[in-house]
Amino acid sequence: MKILLIGEYNALHYTLKEGLEALGHTALVVGNGDGFKKIKVDVKFNMRYNSGLLFYIKRIIYKLTKTDITSRDIERQFNTFKKEFTDYDVVQLINESPIKAHPKTETKLLQFIFDHNKNVFLLSCGTDYVSVKYADEKKFRYSILTPYFEKKGTKKAFWHALMYITPPYYALHRFIYGNIKGVIASDLDYDIPLNNHDKYLGLIPNPINTDRLKFIPLDVSGKIVIFHGINDNNYYKKGNDIFEDALKIIQEKYGNTVKIVTVRSLPYHEYINTFNDAHILLDQVYAYDQGFNALEAMAKGKVVFTGAEKEWLELYDLEEDTVAINALPDAQNIASKLEWLILNPEKIVEISKNARAFVEKEHHYVSVAEQYVNQWVSHSES
Structure with missing residues (x-):
């Protein structure tokens, strides 16, 4: 055709x-x-x-x-x-x-x-x-x-x-x-x-082109890297303010354990490679499902905070917090989920592998x- x-x-x-x-x-x-x-x-x-x-x-x-x-x-x-x-x-x-x-x-x-x-x-x-x-x-x-x-x-x-x-x-x-x-x-x-x-x-x-986006196995022996990409045009629409409030909580409590990386309004060809070293990626809050950016990050094996609501879990027959982390519009809730991952780094490795497998299967x-x-x-x- x-x-x-x-x-x-x-x-x-x-x-x-x-x-x-x-x-x-x-x-x-x-x-x-x-x-x-x-x-x-x-x-x-x-x-x-x-x-x-x-x-x-x-x-x-x-x-x-x-x-x-x-x-x-x-x-x-x-x-x-x-x-x-x-x-x-x-x-x-x-x-x-x-x-x-x-x-x-x-x-x-x-x-x-x-x-x-x-x-x-x-x-x-x-x-x-x-x-x-x-x-x-x-x-x-x-x-x-x-x-x-x-x-x-x-x-x-x-x-x-x-x-x-x-x-x-x-x-x-x-x-x-x-x-x-x-x-x-x-x-x-x-x-x-x-x-x-x-x-x-x-x-x-x-x-998602999983042939082009290579899976990057995560090493959790050092600092946990949290990546936050901001599109200034959609700052509130994506819930970036809520993510930033959550990151303040984490920085104060786990500043010696984590590294927080924030970038703003990058062209796609730059953005797609800026989070290669990250373990966790903060995508968006006000969503029920993953958008394109979240899925590409999941294909690379990142633990992504994004839309992963109960409707999505039911559609794909998944358990909560096994493939992606549902980012609710609540900074304390997001900070608690981040803390859970920081304290249980083996979960980061597990979710990373599950995320890649999910994208390969469904996307x-x-x-x-x-x-x-x-x-x-x-x-x-x-």
Whole structure:
């Protein structure tokens, strides 16, 4: 099959491409590289006018004319390559704003995709209308909007999520759902809001290239290294403030036993290697399941504090704290779990091995690609 993957979130689509190619298919990944992460893509749309003096000029132009010059520039770039975006067996959008343009421009460009490709699918991965609305209605026990409800940060700080429930993005959502063959969720945080939706095709786990990510056996004879990677744009959304409070407790109590490493907003190719020497990695708090970064760290054999809720344990028939550590929005609880691992280093070694085995079994990029192909074929028109 010939497959077009539009948009990128972490390295999900590019890893899926690798799995598809291993199965004998061809795939093209188009996108902006997920911003500062600079993820590899085949056709890149550069996001201009989003920093420095040009950003302020852009804002003035928008206020005066309602024209978003970044979106105009993306449209120009799209048109340069548009002949390459036609006649695919399958097209998949990474989420409801895969091109990262203003909703009106996004609609215009996606209309071209729908007009020139019969079988377009949507991936619920990252924020979108359905998942944000579910969180906004407080149907989760906790969610990425919990810190917003607790007044940690301004509405502007959470706009990257809240924008999806505004009228322009709701209109974009309706347009996309009116044209796709179906929607697939990448993990439980998107599966749960989509349950019983007539377009929902089910959950397919994130694809992880365990051939490229080598398992690193852990030596716990020295200091325990705890790694905390912060994305400044998502500081409260990921619960980084809670992790930092937990680390203060650990530093005070076990400062001679542990080494704490913190990095901020690194490009992907740097980030993926910065935690090689770590035993424990702090990923995110407000999640029920693991996202891409957590799974890649688990593939390397790290003990990851992330989403590992009871729904996830039931789905994969696992025992608590055997594969990943569920990071609750409670600094004292996280500190207690860290203390348990520090005092029982043999558990670190055990969980490390279990984490790698779990990712190989449930997230191997080739077997995951096969699941995508099966769903696409089942719901495509010839």
